[in-house]
Amino acid sequence: MHTIKDKAKLLTRVRRIQGQAGALEKLLAEDQDCTAVLQQIAAIRGAVNGLMAAVIEGHLVDHLVEESDGDKRQQEAAVMLQVIKSYLK
Amino acid sequence: MHTIKDKAKLLTRVRRIQGQAGALEKLLAEDQDCTAVLQQIAAIRGAVNGLMAAVIEGHLVDHLVEESDGDKRQQEAAVMLQVIKSYLK
Amino acid sequence: MHTIKDKAKLLTRVRRIQGQAGALEKLLAEDQDCTAVLQQIAAIRGAVNGLMAAVIEGHLVDHLVEESDGDKRQQEAAVMLQVIKSYLK
Amino acid sequence: MHTIKDKAKLLTRVRRIQGQAGALEKLLAEDQDCTAVLQQIAAIRGAVNGLMAAVIEGHLVDHLVEESDGDKRQQEAAVMLQVIKSYLK
Numbered sequence: 515m516h517t518i519k520d521k522a523k524l525l526t527r528v529r530r531i532q533g534q535a536g537a538l539e540k541l542l543a544e545d546q547d548c549t550a551v552l553q554q555i556a557a558i559r560g561a562v563n564g565l566m567a568a569v570i571e572g573h574l575v576d577h578l579v580e581e582s583d584g585d586k587r588q589q590e591a592a593v594m595l596q597v598i599k600s601y602l603k
Numbered sequence: 604m605h606t607i608k609d610k611a612k613l614l615t616r617v618r619r620i621q622g623q624a625g626a627l628e629k630l631l632a633e634d635q636d637c638t639a640v641l642q643q644i645a646a647i648r649g650a651v652n653g654l655m656a657a658v659i660e661g662h663l664v665d666h667l668v669e670e671s672d673g674d675k676r677q678q679e680a681a682v683m684l685q686v687i688k689s690y691l692k
Numbered sequence: 693m694h695t696i697k698d699k700a701k702l703l704t705r706v707r708r709i710q711g712q713a714g715a716l717e718k719l720l721a722e723d724q725d726c727t728a729v730l731q732q733i734a735a736i737r738g739a740v741n742g743l744m745a746a747v748i749e750g751h752l753v754d755h756l757v758e759e760s761d762g763d764k765r766q767q768e769a770a771v772m773l774q775v776i777k778s779y780l781k
Numbered sequence: 782m783h784t785i786k787d788k789a790k791l792l793t794r795v796r797r798i799q800g801q802a803g804a805l806e807k808l809l810a811e812d813q814d815c816t817a818v819l820q821q822i823a824a825i826r827g828a829v830n831g832l833m834a835a836v837i838e839g840h841l842v843d844h845l846v847e848e849s850d851g852d853k854r855q856q857e858a859a860v861m862l863q864v865i866k867s868y869l870k
Contacts, residue, residue, distance in 0.1 A: 517815040524818075525809050531825075532802045539795050548784040548840055549860045551791075555833045556867050558798075562829055563691040566822045570691075571684055573815055578667040579676045587668045593816045595660055600823050601690045602652040602659075603781045606719075606726040613720050613729075620736075621713045628706045637695040637751055638771045640702075644744045645778050647709075651740055655733045662726055682727045689734050692870045741869040748869075749862055756845040757854045765846045773838055779868045780830040780837075 516572030527565045534558045570594065605661030616654045623647045659683065694750030705743045712736045748772065783839030794832045801825045837861065 517524060538554045540546075577590035606613060627643045629635075666679035695702060716732045718724075755768035784791060805821045807813075844857035 515812070515815055517809060517818050518812045521809055521812070525806065528802060528806045528809065532799065532806070535795060535799045535802060539792065539799070542784060542788055542792050542795065545782070545785045545788070548782055548836065548844075551784050552833075552836055552840065552860060552864050555829065555836060556864050559826070559829050559833065560867075562822065562826050566819075566826065567688050567691040569815065569819055569822060570687060573819065574667075574680045574684060577815075578663075579673065579680045582673070584668065584671070591663045591668045593819060595663060597819050597823050598659060598687060598690075599656050600827075601687075602656040604723070604726055606729050607723045610720055610723070614717065617713060617717045617720065621710065621717070624706060624710045624713060628703065628710070631695060631699055631703050631706065634693070634696045634699070637693055637747065637755075640695050641744075641747055641751065641771060641775050644740065644747060645775050648737075648740050648744065649778075651733065651737050655730075655737065658726065658730055658733060662730065666726075679727075682730060686730050686734050689738075745866050745869040748865060752845075752858045752862060756841075757851065757858045760851070762846065762849070769841045769846045773841060776837060776865060776868075777834050779865075780834040 516576040517569065519576075520568070520572055524565065524568065527561065527568065531558060531561045531565065534561060566597070570597065605665040606658065608665075609657070609661055613654065613657065616650065616657065620647060620650045620654065623650060655686070659686065694754040695747065697754075698746070698750055702743065702746065705739065705746065709736060709739045709743065712739060744775070748775065783843040784836065786843075787835070787839055791832065791835065794828065794835065798825060798828045798832065801828060833864070837864065 534554065534557055538551065538558065541551050541554055573590065573594055578587050578594075581587050581590065623643065623646055627640065627647065630640050630643055662679065662683055667676050667683075670676050670679065712732065712735055716729065716736065719729050719732055751768065751772055756765050756772075759765050759768065801821065801824055805818065805825065808818050808821055840857065840861055845854050845861075848854050848857065
């Protein structure tokens with residue numbers, strides 16, 4: 515499965531997001547300027563979108579391109595469509 | 604192909620967007636309030652996202668779930684990934 | 693009002709979107725490849741986002757930065773917040 | 782400043798995101814199903830968007846509606862526009 519194959523890369527991305535969220539917590543706790551807060555949230559959003567793109571790509575390849583069983587492809591396509599539609603609201 | 608199979612439904616969606624764009628043109632040409640302009644653009648964005656969701660769904664089913672040739676699935680997955688990534692910037 | 697001041701520029705953007713929607717209609721009517729359809733919808737989405745960015749910028753300057761009446765600023769901020777939140781779902 | 786006034790509420794949101802990111806790390810580390818991974822990333826994205834909406838709303842009110850100095854409003858509008866445009870790519 516792609517999330518196992520790519521585990522190290524994906525965990526690096528997740529830990530970066532955790533680091534960013536920790537820095538955001540510090541900005542708020544220390545009453546830092548709201549401009550820095552806004553920009554830090556935008557940075558986290560970018561990192562989360564990057565992580566989503568990486569997992570969707572892996573999902574497409576593993577479960578739709580390289581999967582020979584049509585029924586399995588159908589199940590996995592439904593999962594992906596649900597996530598994609600959350601971006602298309 | 605899904606865009607042929609779903610042609611009537613998709614054309615209805617496109618013509619709705621054309622109608623909304625025409626109404627937006629009228630709002631601007633007649634110096635209408637900018638609140639109405641903002642809300643009309645948001646409505647067009649929603650309609651375009653709905654159209655994209657419909658075509659992506661058809662593409663997933665036609666070219667990835669129901670396509671038995673792995674090489675063809677690979678080509679079509681690349682097309683879809685490019686579009687999805689434009690939403691994940 | 694910014695949508696009057698920027699009318700020519702905004703109408704040019706709207707007419708470009710109308711042209712793109714017309715081209716999309718043609719792609720569908722002529723049973724063209726769905727890859728071209730997907731990419732054309734993505735192009736329209738980009739143009740609509742560009743139009744929204746231009747109008748939001750004008751709205752911010754006209755109704756929030758340069759508006760001296762606090763009550764009016766409050767009304768216009770509410771309009772803008774509603775549009776921004778539609779992007780943050 | 783709004784991020785100080787709303788500090789407790791905002792910190793609660795940030796800590797929720799940290800918790801979600803921790804749960805995502807666990808899903809990956811334990812080789813859980815990629816469907817759960819996709820859905821967890823979508824949940825984090827929703828939480829980050831909710832946090833951004835809350836901070837943008839506070840920024841609008843504090844720095845644009847209730848700020849009587851036009852020059853200060855101009856600086857703060859530029860910050861906000863930069864963040865909004867990152868959503869309009």
